[in-house]
């Protein structure tokens with residue numbers, strides 16, 4: 001397994017994803033973990049991430065003892081500079097910051113073998129993504145230059161005898177065209193790590209661990225119908241069968257037929273014990289008269305906890321609370337101290353259950369990335385359609401009915417939304433968008449139908465393409481598709497006489513309207 005030491009770069013997670021894509025297990029830890037920790041981890045290789053600081057004046061220093069472990073090390077950007085400085089080379093501030101695409105001439109090395117794809121004047125060039133101010137200006141003893149360009153004469157260096165490699169650019173981002181291949185070469189060829197990390201392999205290991213952890217105890221899990229809780233439920237059920245009870249809360253803010261689908265898949269098909277609680281009345285009652293988005297989120301979160309607690313009180317023998325926490329959640333909360341983000345929306349999920357439940361936490365997906373969770377879901381027999389569904393916010397339609405949430409509005413929105421998704425699939429656009437949904441606007445406008453005047457509500461369609469949901473582009477859906485959706489909604493959903501398409505990017509808009 002590979003150990004990744006994080007020096008604070010925004011894109012460190014991507015290194016971990018690339019390594020996992022090479023089917024090698026890896027973990028990401030802070031740069032300042034102890035040598036004891038590293039020895040115990042027994043890495044097959046170590047990757048040092050980038051970071052925002054200057055290595056010659058920063059306290060972001062790992063323990064240089066790690067170079068004596070006899071395992072290969074790959075330094076990226078700051079990681080390269082720290083490697084150079086620690087091993088006796090020199091790092092200096094460059095005259096200009098180099099940011100964006102760059103071409104480097106690669107001089108042949110196991111890291112780039114077979115990748116030098118563009119020749120010009122007898123030289124082989126690689127297109128890479130650079131983002132740095134400082135650079136290595138003197139090689140440490142034993143190293144040679146393996147790639148360079150004018151702005152950065154030491155763009156990559158290696159001491160092949162010791163298995164030390166370092167690159168000034170970022171192979172983990174997709175802008176470095178063959179970056180994935182470079183990471184593959186380091187992990188598989190240089191470190192000779194075993195590419196055995198696959199989800200079908202992982203099931204046995206995870207099942208054994210869950211069994212060992214919970215023994216004969218009972219476990220409860222809040223099933224939301226989302227990918228993470230669904231996969232967690234399927235995995236735990238595979239491990240302990242009827243010792244697992246799922247609680248599925250219908251808050252009245254779910255998508256069309258979502259309740260039946262969840263019951264069908266889990267209860268009927270997989271044989272999982274699921275308690276289906278219809279709490280629509282309760283949620284609608286508390287939401288009446290409330291228009292502020294954050295207030296709505298709080299109410300929905302609070303009521304969920306209330307309902308879940310009441311249900312779990314009926315299962316007094318349960319000792320464990322299972323949650324679909326995934327690796328990015330773990331990394332984010334660990335890194336929260338250094339990376340402060342401004343709260344635009346409070347994203348409380350089903351995860352926010354209080355400690356008063358007095359249950360131990362069972363989080364079997366804690367080490368998996370989203371793509372891996374999906375693969376695992378398929379390997380466990382969940383339907384592809386469920387596992388590859390667009391994300392759906394915890395507060396559900398509560399933040400898609402603008403302003404006050406009423407049952408009537410939710411019903412209209414559910415039907416409009418189902419038509420939109422239906423047609424997206426029919427036009428083969430569902431998988432080309434990252435998230436798509438309808439929004440209910442409690443505004444009436446005038447229309448004409450047959451000979452009559454109508455005065456009805458508006459639905460907005462939203463579809464975005466994004467890789468991280470932090471920024472997003474509106475999807476350029478074909479007019480034909482938009483036309484079909486609009487026609488169907490207006491004809492089939494009485495109460496809606498106008499459909500509009502949202503052409504705002506994020507930023508400055510957000511993906512959801514509230």
Ligand code: XMP
Nearest residue numbers: 346347348349391393394395469510511512
């Ligand atoms: P925004 O609207 O902030 O959305 O651009 C980014 C992503 O987060 C989802 N989202 C939420 N998820 N609880 C959630 O669990 C929330 O309160 C919430 N608000 C937004 C949104 O659907 C999108 O995927």
